[in-house]
Amino acid sequence: MIIKYKIRFFSVILAFSMFMSLLIGVKFQSQWLNNLNLVGQQLIQHRSAFADVSFTYITQLGSVTFTLILTVILSLFFIYQKQYRLLAFLLVNVILFAGVVTQIIKHLVRNPRPIPQLLSEHGYSFPSGHTMIAILLYGTLIIIIQTKMKNSLLKYITIMMFLILIIAIPTSRIYVNVHYPSDILAGLTLGYGLLSISKHLFQIGDKHT
Secondary structure (H helix, E strand, C coil): CHHHHHHHHHHHHHHHHHHHHHHHHHHCCCHHHHHHHHHHHHHHCCCCHHHHHHHHHHHHCCCHHHHHHHHHHHHHHHHHCCCHHHHHHHHHHHHHHHHHHHHHHHHHHCCCCCCCCCCCCCCCCCCCHHHHHHHHHHHHHHHHHHHHCCCCHHHHHHHHHHHHHHHHHHHHHHHCCCCCHHHHHHHHHHHHHHHHHHHHHCCCECCEC
């Protein structure tokens, strides 16, 4: 168990270190970051009618509207079940971290979005808000499911579906060209770090079940 905690601790440190490297790269318009974005865009942005439709729908699963509706439904469920610790865990991750913290960083960094866009988006790009939502909302649900659901096929299928969304939603943001790959990596690393801290503070999972 001690080894597990050490691995998790160092993974969080690594995640925040990567986020800070990306932040510095964006602020100073580093060449290595431009190369990273160029390679990432070339790998993902292979246009087709099927991909256009698929990624357009996938990206909506990380939208503010869908996130708020799902968060309200989950909040009401946790209140009904009197699971107030899980409720607080969800709201801190989604409202505070994915919402408030993301917007603060966006307005401090003020990095413009790429153009032209397949879907019209406004505001700043760094870090990706959809990516923060993906890892903080669906990551929260994975942790709760791991903690509360008994071992079953349904449990592992549900977890796998959420993991796919955590990958697919950020990928869709690069495909529709509203975010650079560096925005996505920033969202993933910062989101993972914040989710890990929240999990520890609320004592969700592990021996705290």
